[in-house]
Amino acid sequence: MNLQPKILSNAFLINGYTPAVDMILVILCILLLLLLRETFIRRSRLFLLFRTCIALLLIAAFSNSCFYYTVLYFDSDTTLCILRAIYHSSLLLIFCLYAAYLKILIGIPGKTGHIMNIFLYSLYIIFAVVDALSPVLGYSFYRDSSGAWHDNLYLKPFTIAYGIYMAFIFFLLLYYHKRIPTSLFHMLVIVQFICVFLVCAENYFGSNTFLAITFLLPIMVILYMVHGSSYSIKTGALNADSLNEYLNQQASIQISTYYMCLRFDTDSEYVMPDELGKLFFNFWNGYFKNGLLFHPSTDFFVLAIDVSDIRNADKIAQDMIQNDFKRHFETYKLPYKIVMFNHLDFCENLEQFYELFNFFAEPMELNNFRSCDTADYKSFHDMKYLSAQLKDIAENGSLDDKRVLVYCQPVRNVNAGNYDTAEALMRLNLKDTGMVYPNRFIPLAEKNGYIHKLSMIILNKTCRAIREFQDEGYQLSRVSVNLSISELSNKNFMEEFRQIVERNGVDFHTIAVELTESRNDTEYELVLDRVMQFKSLGVCTYLDDFGTGYSNFDRILSLKLDVVKFDRSLLLMANKDENSQFILNYFSTAFKKLGYKVLYEGVETDEQETICVNSHADYLQGFKFSKPIPIEELKNFLSPIQE
Helix, strand or coil, rough: EECCCCEECEEEEEECECCCCHHHHHHHHHHHHHHHCCCCCCCCHEEEEEHHHHHHHHHHHHHHHHHHHHHHHCHHHHHHHHHHHHHHHHHHHCCCCCCHHHHHCCCCCCCHHHHHHHHHHHHHHHHHHHCCCCCCEECCCCEEECCEEEECCCCCCHHHHHHHHHHHHHHHHHHHHHCCCHHHHHHHHHHHHHHHHHHHHHCCHHHCCCHHHHHHHHHHHHHHHHHHCCCCCCCCCCCCCHHHHHHHHHHHHCCEEEEEEECCCCCCCCCCHHHHHHHHHHHHHHHCCCCCCCCECCCCCCCCEECCCCCCHHHHHHHHHHHHHHHHHHHHHHEEEEEEEEECCCCCHHHHHHHHHHHHHHCCCEEEEECCCHHHHHHHHHHHHHHHHHHHHHHHHHHHHHHHHHEEEEEEEECEEEEEEEEEEEEEEECCCCCCCCHHHHHHHHHHHCCCHHHHHHHHHHHHHHHHHHCCCECCCEEEEEECCCHHHHHHHHHHHHHHHHCCCHHHHHEEEEECCCCHHHHHHHHHHHHHHHHCCCCCCEEEEEECCCCCCCHHHHHCCCCEEEEEHHHHCCCEEEEHHHHHHHHHHHHHHCCCCEECCCCCHHHHHHHHCCCCCCEECCCCCCCCHHHHHHHHHHECCCC
16 A cells, blocks of 8 residues: 555545544553552552553554654655554554463463463564564565555554454453453453454554554553552542552652651541541641642541651641641541651551551550650661561570570568579560660560560570579579460460470479469460469469459469469558558458468568568568579579588
């Protein structure tokens, strides 16, 4: 077919082609790429393939428009050949990537997918090379002896490849249709039929104006049905995936960002009414026009502000809360917490972001806000470091881990007048923070499931110390170790406990275990079962922290423990109030008559010691006698065994 230009209705047409459609397509592709950039869709492999297809379509449409103007205004054979090769190779490559996209979306197995890739890209290379060489070899697209260009729309390599690729796409969709959501399958099949119809119709009329458009139609279906819009119409906010991607991008490019986070602390899932959603959006927008609003869950909002644009963001945020926020939201009676902080370099995804917010929000009172500072960031950083160390200790598995230290507090035997027992205490000695005390790491270890490994390390090192004291001739009745109720549920707990004690060659009666009061029926049954197992081994059992919170006296008695430790809070009250002293004496007398030993902890003064002795104390523990010391120093309190 001759490519000589003709004039029709004041518009230049070449083979029925007009560049207006391709130029519109170029604009649409640019717009789509900008939209994808601004919506923070998760940058998965699917998304990257999808975006690459749009970019290739942009290149194809632009090169085809340039081809038109080169025919019209320039006489450059080389340019024509290059532009045509770019146009066809870009469209064929879109087919390859589209098939690869469907392969991932469908979930085709690895070996089959690998063979498919070889087929697709081999086909692409063959037809792209043959199509590019057609002007040189004189077929399909060529220039005759008179200087006129010809383009055979039916026999050119691109048309053949187009048919093969389209057949392959139909095969994928139909063969694996059960792996594709029904609505998506229907739309993709329909749009493929429309594309085939357009191409066949154009070839029949000797035109190729809408060829590139047929590649846009499947892209539009996928954009809408797979990747979708990440904005909420109700609030103007982006969704959870968008926030996750935004955090990932911020971490990679290290832009200084200020976050203002709001959480409604309701007992049930909260559904925001439309009027509150609009108010919320207008509210943020009035103060931070350049901020990005995210709504990752029903009760959580995040405003992200580029600090380079608004350098006094923290002051503006606090003014907004004080002047407007409380007044507006009092109408809705919603309990809330607001936390404001700068982007931290180790906050790279939504999970870490939630962890950061919860760390700052947990100690806050309701209907309040908190602006974090350097000290807060350091505290969170220390917590993260501590969590990582605890995890490493647990996963390392060594019972001799040097980071876990055994301290102890000597316990005075009132009747014997000496120190023959002690309580083992945990400490951590970490490279970056030095000594870490239990109040910092025990709750963290219990929360993350690392407490059992720490307990077993302490048990192992305590047994070893007992063995050494006995070998050196010191009198030591027992040393107690603290156990968390959560770790008692481990089915291998008792066997592991027994093996550690036996491995160190000490008698079970030289070890005591301290247990806290169970808080529900399940915990009670578990503790009761473990206490019976400990007693069968000869292990002494303590009830720790008696008097803190609610104490079920019947349950305590039914456990048949050996020693009851009165919490320091009872002693402090008895030291100030006669009624409290009466209650203390009443409980101690009851335990004494029932055959329990009574231990008072937290004794610091002579007056407190007197109160304890008068309240049937068998053992005394506290700073009056000794602060916690490394267990190696316990020998300074022990008496030698009498020959």
